[in-house]
Amino acid sequence: MADPWTDDLAALGEDTRAQLGSLAHTRARLRMEPPMKNVFKRRPLFAIAVTALVLAVAAPVAWAIGTKIFVTFDPDKSAPEIEQDITNQLQSAGVTATVHADKSDGRLSVQIRGSGEALDHANLEVVPAGSAGVVIEKEGSAGSKQVVSRQIRLEVETAQPLEDAALAKLQAVLGTKEVTDALEGDDLDHLEEVVTDALANAGFHAVTVEATPGALTVHVTAPPAP
Amino acid sequence: MSDATPTWDELFELLAPIHDDVKLFARRIARSNAEGDDVFQDAVLRAARKLGSLRDRTRFKPWMYSVVVSVHRTRRRSAFWKRWISSDPPDLVGDDGARWADERASASRASAALATLDPAQREAIVLFELHGYSIEEIAEIQRASLSAVKSRLVRGRDRLRAFYARLGQPSLSLTTEEVCRG
Numbered sequence: 001m002a003d004p005w006t007d008d009l010a011a012l013g014e015d016t017r018a019q020l021g022s023l024a025h026t027r028a029r030l031r032m033e034p035p036m037k038n039v040f041k042r043r044p045l046f047a048i049a050v051t052a053l054v055l056a057v058a059a060p061v062a063w064a065i066g067t068k069i070f071v072t073f074d075p076d077k078s079a080p081e082i083e084q085d086i087t088n089q090l091q092s093a094g095v096t097a098t099v100h101a102d103k104s105d106g107r108l109s110v111q112i113r114g115s116g117e118a119l120d121h122a123n124l125e126v127v128p129a130g131s132a133g134v135v136i137e138k139e140g141s142a143g144s145k146q147v148v149s150r151q152i153r154l155e156v157e158t159a160q161p162l163e164d165a166a167l168a169k170l171q172a173v174l175g176t177k178e179v180t181d182a183l184e185g186d187d188l189d190h191l192e193e194v195v196t197d198a199l200a201n202a203g204f205h206a207v208t209v210e211a212t213p214g215a216l217t218v219h220v221t222a223p224p225a226p
Numbered sequence: 227m228s229d230a231t232p233t234w235d236e237l238f239e240l241l242a243p244i245h246d247d248v249k250l251f252a253r254r255i256a257r258s259n260a261e262g263d264d265v266f267q268d269a270v271l272r273a274a275r276k277l278g279s280l281r282d283r284t285r286f287k288p289w290m291y292s293v294v295v296s297v298h299r300t301r302r303r304s305a306f307w308k309r310w311i312s313s314d315p316p317d318l319v320g321d322d323g324a325r326w327a328d329e330r331a332s333a334s335r336a337s338a339a340l341a342t343l344d345p346a347q348r349e350a351i352v353l354f355e356l357h358g359y360s361i362e363e364i365a366e367i368q369r370a371s372l373s374a375v376k377s378r379l380v381r382g383r384d385r386l387r388a389f390y391a392r393l394g395q396p397s398l399s400l401t402t403e404e405v406c407r408g
Contacts, residue, residue, distance in 0.1 A: 002385070003383070003386070003387075005336060005339055005386050005388075005389075005390060006388040007332060008332045008336035008339065009331065009335060009336050009355055009356060011329045011330075011333040011341075012254060012332075012356070013250075013254070013356050014329070014333070015259075015329070015330065015333035016250050016253040016254050016259055016262070016333075017250065018259065019259075020233035020246060020249060020250065020253075021249070021263070022245075023238065023241065023242050023245045026241075026245065026249070026267070026270065027234075027269060029232075029375070030267065030270060030271065041296075055319040060256055076332035097306045128248075130362055139335040141244060185295070189299055189300055190296070190369060193299075193346075193368070193370065194369070197370050197371060197374050200374065201371065201373065201374070
């Protein structure tokens with residue numbers, strides 16, 4: 001038996017053909033300007049991707065934007081030094097959190113984890129030292145060095161606190177190569193799709209994902225499906 | 227990544243064989259032909275900017291569809307609130323359904339039914355049902371896994387089924403708008 005929408009879809013198919021317009025028509029409608037070159041055109045001899053993962057776990061209350069806290073660090077320092085730097089800065093700002101930095105395969109990730117009063121009311125921004133924007137190119141005699149920084153803000157707002165295993169699963173998804181590769185790109189729609197799909201495949205269906213040039217915000221409102 | 231700045235001539239040369247199909251796709255996932263034309267035009271502009279990132283020109287067709295998908299989702303996100311407070315809702319259903327007696331009304335009903343789907347589900351349903359693409363091809367266009375596409379098709383069909391089931395309850399006197407909000 002045919003689906004109830006079969007005839008309607010066929011009618012839609014025909015209806016959308018009306019006054020479709022030719023290729024010449026399309027061309028005439030468009031302004032004939034030379035395409036812009038990619039603003040973030042890459043020409044690195046080697047690149048360092050800096051990903052700051054800010055994990056905030058909250059009770060089921062609305063998120064509040066409080067005082068903005070800027071945390072900077074030098075990506076050239078060792079992972080333990082970076083951890084100490086960020087911990088000190090957070091403590092100075094009255095935020096208690098666990099900081100973990102990891103450097104491997106030319107990629108640096110910084111994870112800041114707090115709960116309750118610690119991070120949920122803090123508007124935290126983590127940037128590499130000396131950066132003025134999302135992408136920094138350092139010109140050197142040996143070539144170009146590019147630092148890509150995109151912060152991941154993971155907001156968990158569920159009726160019951162997520163179990164550690166679920167949190168670990170979330171972090172694991174956000175640390176996969178597929179996701180980190182997308183984080184380094186400038187196609188925000190693609191990034192949102194990759195993260196949404198990766199989370200769905202891991203059982204997280206109640207999520208909203210929003211990517212901006214400087215941050216990726218993942219808002220989780222329910223635990224993963226078993 | 228190619229360093230060459232793509233030209234309009236190159237873009238339109240690649241677009242020519244698939245122009246109508248891609249434009250039809252844009253119209254079918256949009257809420258109206260006019261909106262679909264806007265999506266398509268934005269997609270062509272975006273394609274012009276990003277053509278340099280397409281290394282393998284033989285993959286232009288799925289890539290171009292992906293650009294349409296991307297533009298469509300961006301527009302849907304920005305139009306989220308407009309959708310709910312729009313003063314121009316889809317055509318209303320008469321209590322007896324008489325207004326949907328002709329083909330035009332049938333198309334409007336399909337459009338309203340598709341509007342109840344998430345953008346990704348709508349794209350998958352349109353590509354599969356109307357354009358005849360395989361799940362593998364849709365996965366490439368949507369840059370998603372096969373399982374994700376299958377899930378979108380199943381859930382999309384479930385929502386369509388729910389839409390038509392609710393239309394079949396005349397005692398509720400539902401309007402299309404109410405069904406869309408389902």
